[in-house]
Amino acid sequence: MDWIFYCHNYSEAKKVKLVVIEFTDYALIWWDQNVISRRRSGERPVASWEEMKVLMRRRFVPNHYYRDLYLKLQGLNQGSRSGPM
Numbered sequence: 001m002d003w004i005f006y007c008h009n010y011s012e013a014k015k016v017k018l019v020v021i022e023f024t025d026y027a028l029i030w031w032d033q034n035v036i037s038r039r040r041s042g043e044r045p046v047a048s049w050e051e052m053k054v055l056m057r058r059r060f061v062p063n064h065y066y067r068d069l070y071l072k073l074q075g076l077n078q079g080s081r082s083g084p085m
Contacts, residue, residue, distance in 0.1 A: 005049060015049040030059060 001022075005015055023031055034055065038045060046052050 001049070012048040016046055016052050019049065019052060027060075 001019055004018075010018065020031055035045065046055065
């Protein structure tokens with residue numbers, strides 16, 4: 001989505017709407033509940049793509065994901081080559 005938004009001059013509100021139309025199944029249910037919950041508690045709607053990314057990461061990316069990714073990166077090796085060619 002970031003690449004699409006980079007290529008187009010969409011408003012922040014339109015970015016959020018464009019992301020939502022891509023949701024299916026559980027993500028769509030999660031989003032609907034999020035909207036309802038924010039409305040009931042008097043919170044403002046999600047207004048930007050950055051804010052939405054934070055919410056999605058919090059919900060769909062496990063806490064250990066970045067740590068595991070870092071450990072995989074640390075474990076990378078080049079194989080039998082001893083250096084750049």
